[in-house]
Every structure is written in structure tokens, then in C-alpha cells.
Amino acid sequence: MRNAARSALSEAPVCPACHLVCRLTNGREVYSHRPDLHDKPIWRCDGCDGYVGCHPGTTRPLGTPAGAELRRARMLLHDQMIDPLWMTAIEAGGYQPEDRAARAKIVRAARNRVYAFLAERLGLSREETHTAFFDLETCRRAWRALQGVTYPEIRAWAHRRRSSS
Numbered sequence: 001m002r003n004a005a006r007s008a009l010s011e012a013p014v015c016p017a018c019h020l021v022c023r024l025t026n027g028r029e030v031y032s033h034r035p036d037l038h039d040k041p042i043w044r045c046d047g048c049d050g051y052v053g054c055h056p057g058t059t060r061p062l063g064t065p066a067g068a069e070l071r072r073a074r075m076l077l078h079d080q081m082i083d084p085l086w087m088t089a090i091e092a093g094g095y096q097p098e099d100r101a102a103r104a105k106i107v108r109a110a111r112n113r114v115y116a117f118l119a120e121r122l123g124l125s126r127e128e129t130h131t132a133f134f135d136l137e138t139c140r141r142a143w144r145a146l147q148g149v150t151y152p153e154i155r156a157w158a159h160r161r162r163s164s165s
Contacts, residue, residue: 015065016135018047022065052132063132073139074131081146082118082131085154086111092151110151113158121145 013022022045027037030044030051041059044051050065066074089110090097097103119129122141134142 011059013043013052013061013065015045015047015050017050017065017067017070018045020045020047022051024059063130064135070134070136070139073136074134077131077134077139077142081143082114085146085149085151086114089151089155093155094152110155113154114151117149117154117157118142118145 012024014020015022022043025042025044027034027040027042030042031037041054042051043054043059043061043065045065048065048067050067050070052061052063052065054060055062086107089095090103090106093106093110095106097106115129116126119126122129122138122145131139131142
């Protein structure tokens with residue numbers, strides 16, 4: 001996993017599934033049904049048809065290329081495990097934000113806590129703890145690490161961690 005994360009930071013990513021150097025293409029090739037994405041740069045692996053988008057305004061990959069199964073695993077992990085934890089932090093944490101700015105600050109802190117918690121559980125650095133770098137096994141490990149965890153538990157973990165520093 002660590003090598004995959006590092007290769008995703010180089011200019012032309014190496015596909016973690018088949019170890020080929022990806023080629024730069026655009027959204028027209030990958031998302032022919034989405035005209036709004038036609039001009040977006042995308043790295044594509046010709047060996048397994050994995051692909052990864054780029055950071056806005058650059059050709060720097062957002063993560064590592066992923067085929068259909070891995071893309072689905074990454075999306076499920078986000079949609080069903082990671083995002084619900086931080087997106088419901090205000091209600092689950094019993095916060096009473098006085099305005100939109102306070103609400104945004106709480107949600108941002110909650111998101112950071114969730115990822116820091118997951119990083120510790122997976123034994124990864126915070127920089128490596130992004131689903132765009134995960135392979136299938138890391139997605140499975142992350143799922144297990146978050147299963148049954150609530151945001152109040154993550155918040156308590158973050159407070160204990162901060163007080164012991």
C-alpha cells in the first residue's frame with residue numbers, strides 16, 4: 001500500500017493491479033456518456049482498464065488507478081462507513097453550532113478526526129489514509145476497522161489522544 005501511495009504522487013502512476021505505467025487521456029474516453037467530464041484529464045491503465053482522475057487544474061493523479069471492483073469498494077467504503085461518521089457529527093456529537101461557519105468548522109474537524117482514527121487503526125500515516133490510495137484488501141481492513149464505531153467514540157478517542165500529548 002505504501003508503494004502504491006507513493007507512485008500515485010509521481011507524474012505517471014503505475015497501476016497497482018497490473019504494474020503498467022498508465023497513460024494520460026481525458027474524460028471523453030472514460031466517461032463518454034458524461035460531456036461535463038470530457039475535458040478532464042484522467043490516467044488510464046490499458047492492461048486492466050483501471051483509471052484515476054486528476055487534481056483540479058493539473059495532471060497529478062488523485063490516487064491510484066482502480067478497476068471496476070476496486071472503484072466500487074472505495075465508493076462503498078466512503079458512502080457507508082466513512083462519510084456517515086463525519087457528516088452526522090453535529091447531531092451525534094451533541095453540538096449546538098450558532099451559525100453556518102461554526103457548523104462548517106465542526107464538520108471539518110469531525111472529518112479530520114475520522115481519518116486520523118482510521119489511520120491509527122490501519123497503521124498508516126494520515127497522508128496514506130485516503131481511499132483513493134487503498135487497494136481492495138485495505139478497503140476491507142478499513143471497513144472492519146470502522147464497523148460498529150460511532151462518531152462519539154471517535155471524538156472521545158481524539159480527546160484522549162490530545163490530552164496524552
